[in-house]
Amino acid sequence: MPSLKNCKFFILALPFLLLLVSKSALAETGVEAALKGTWKSVCMDLGSSVYIVSTATFDGAGASNDQVVFYKDSACTTPTGMVKANSKVSYSVGPRLGQQGELDLYPMDITIHASTLTQNGSVLQRGGEMAKQYDVFAVKGETLYLSALNRAKAGPITSPVDRPTQVDTKNIFTRQK
Numbered sequence: 001m002p003s004l005k006n007c008k009f010f011i012l013a014l015p016f017l018l019l020l021v022s023k024s025a026l027a028e029t030g031v032e033a034a035l036k037g038t039w040k041s042v043c044m045d046l047g048s049s050v051y052i053v054s055t056a057t058f059d060g061a062g063a064s065n066d067q068v069v070f071y072k073d074s075a076c077t078t079p080t081g082m083v084k085a086n087s088k089v090s091y092s093v094g095p096r097l098g099q100q101g102e103l104d105l106y107p108m109d110i111t112i113h114a115s116t117l118t119q120n121g122s123v124l125q126r127g128g129e130m131a132k133q134y135d136v137f138a139v140k141g142e143t144l145y146l147s148a149l150n151r152a153k154a155g156p157i158t159s160p161v162d163r164p165t166q167v168d169t170k171n172i173f174t175r176q177k
Contacts, residue, residue, distance in 0.1 A: 036060040039144050039173035043076030051076050056173065064089050081120035088114040100166055103138035103145060107163060110135060131156075134163040144173035 041054040053076050056066035066089070070082040094107040115127040133156045138145040145167035157163060 038176040041173045044171045083118050086112050086115045131158045134160045138167050142175040
């Protein structure tokens with residue numbers, strides 16, 4: 001089971017696993033309609049025997065939430081009992097940055113206002129507002145791409161000049177029906 005110390009960097013980087021898109025910024029591109037709904041990640045390896053599955057819901061109105069479940073195994077079949085929930089998130093998206101292969105990349109700025117970390121239902125930690133974080137994302141069809149896992153070891157990006165320019169094409173999210 002991962003300890004809080006081992007998961008600390010991920011808890012800080014978690015906001016990047018939230019792909020959130022603002023209604024006004026994407027109305028012209030059609031990406032907003034493509035993102036609305038619930039998305040679930042593949043089983044992701046964060047290193048140090050820490051594995052997660054993240055589920056994010058997008059309402060298309062600038063607010064969202066997500067839940068990250070921690071697992072003991074690389075197949076994400078045995079949960080540790082640890083769950084991280086970001087229950088209050090705001091975001092904004094800028095104009096298209098460019099392309100990575102066939103993917104259109106967009107910048108996003110995220111602020112998490114409230115989060116909770118639990119272990120077997122008991123609250124371990126409550127978090128308040130975090131510094132604004134800067135990320136990039138892409139969506140194509142039923143697949144959502146983030147840059148978060150590429151940077152997980154470095155921690156959250158809190159300066160727009162350090163915004164990533166590529167997405168991770170292995171650790172993806174798929175739309176849930």
